[in-house]
Amino acid sequence: MTPSVRDGLDEERAWALLVALARRAGRGDPVVRDVALRLGDDGSVEEDGVDPWIVARPRTDRGWSWPEGFPAHRELEPLLDLYMPICVGEGQDALTIAHLxxxxxxxxxxxxxxxxxxTGEEDLVHCHRLRALSDVVVVGRHTIEEDDPQLxxxxxxxxxxxxxxxxxxxxxxDAYRVFQDEPGTTLVISATGSSRGGARHGRAEVVELDAVDGQLPVPAIVAELRRRGLRRVYVEGGGLTVSRFLAAGALTRLHVTVAPTVFGSGRPSFVLPEIHALSQAVALRWQHRTLGRDVLFDCVVGR
Ligand SMILES: NC(=O)c1ccc[n+]([C@@H]2O[C@H](COP(=O)([O-])OP(=O)(O)OC[C@H]3O[C@@H](n4cnc5c(N)ncnc54)[C@H](OP(=O)(O)O)[C@@H]3O)[C@@H](O)[C@H]2O)c1
Structure with missing residues (x-):
């Protein structure tokens, strides 16, 4: 039997509910109205049932509240504050989020x-959580070359x-780890007619798109992913790739975690066309949150 909230809602159950909400949004059916929620025994989201865990409030910045008369679990509030707004509400079936x-x-x-x-362990966990809440994680060529990540x-x-x-x-x-996993789990997005032919790159599937001025248009990349049912897109890096999504107006949300350290040189987070007035800066609405020793800027792109 699913434990009652009165037995104590814990981080594991709250996280399982968030994942279930994200999956539901990824199927094109995000929770868009105020409704009391809990996780059903079968792992699906239950609405307006007995003993709800939290109330979705998709039209508020916070995205949720505790059910009236039920105990608040203060220790879970940072988790819910960070992830509920990207799991419920209009548009969460077309989330395009980046983190650096x-x-x-x-x-x-x-x-x-x-x-x-x-950044520290808390931000690494955050990065993995964004993967779990997304249908597809996108990275640029240099990130694979440098890190050989599993994603x-x-x-x-x-x-x-x-x-x-x-x-x-x-x-x-084609020896990188993402290209050697199960077929069907990795896509290589390349330009039509790129010198190396073939429908496979290692065990990954090759997707060809028409380049424009030497670049793959970001809207075409997003449209191709969505055509494949990959609605919730997480751009994990690096800076050039995130910048291209940002410049194309394709990001709905941007997470930047700032570590208290200075390099004075190195690869930049953002490389965008030059601007000549402060009014031309990218418009963001943001909140900041502490992640261990780091600070996360949780930004909605646009005013
Ligand atoms: N701190 C972080 O959060 C973080 C996250 C991820 C990675 N990293 C680090 O960042 C570095 C890599 O970042 P980066 O900014 O140098 O590069 P990147 O974003 O990983 O890769 C950039 C490359 O991807 C290809 N690309 C991306 N979008 C494209 C588009 N729309 N059309 C055509 N090509 C596109 C291009 O390849 P071509 O050059 O072949 O044209 C481009 O030069 C690595 O050192 C990695 O360790 C850090």
Whole structure:
């Protein structure tokens, strides 16, 4: 039997509910009205049942509240405050979120590429949680080359997203770990007619898109992912890839975690077209949250 909230809602159950809400949004059916929620025995989201755990309030910035008359679990509030707004509400079936971990001076790696790890354990867990809440995690070619990441959520419970690597000219070798997993779990997004042919890159599927001025248009990348049912897109890096999504107006949410360290050189978080007036800066609404020794800026893109 599912434990009652009166027995004590804990982090594991709250997280399982968040994952179930994200899965539901990923199927095109996000929770969009105020409704009391709990997790059913079969792992699906139960609405307006007995002993709800929390109330979804999708039209508020916080996204949720405790049910009236039920005990508040203060220790869970940071978790719910951070993730409920990206799990419930209109548009969560088309979430496009990016996260970068940077220094105080806006660097995501040293010049040579090393970046593990700029931020602390709490931010690494956060990164894995974003993977578990997404249908697909997108990275650029340099990130694979430098880190050979698995891009799976190993620091939290939850399903593994599909991985999508943007490598327009297929310069990457096929021995990297994401290309050697089960077929169907990794996509290589490349330019039509790139020199290396073939429908497979290692065990990954090759997706070809038409380049425009030497780049793969971000809207075409997002449209192709959505066509495959991958609605919730998480752009994990690096800076160039996140910047291209931002410049294309394709990000709905941006998470930047700032570590209290200065490199004074290295690879930048953002590389965008030059602006000449402060009014041309990217418009963001933001809240900040503490993640261990780091500070996370949780930004909604647009005013
Ligand atoms: N601190 C963090 O949060 C974090 C996160 C991830 C990675 N990293 C680090 O960041 C570094 C990599 O970041 P980066 O900014 O140098 O590169 P990146 O974003 O990983 O990769 C950039 C490359 O991806 C391809 N690409 C991305 N979007 C494209 C598009 N729309 N059209 C065509 N090609 C596209 C291009 O490949 P081509 O060059 O082939 O054209 C581009 O040069 C590594 O050192 C990694 O360790 C840090």
């Amino acid at each position: 971990a940077q220094t105080l001076d806006g660097r995501i790696a040293v010049v040579g590429g090393a970046s593990q790890f700029i 799976t959520p190993r620091r939290c419970a939850g399903p593994s997203p599909v991985r999508a690597v943007i490598d327009p000219d297929r310069r990457l070798g």
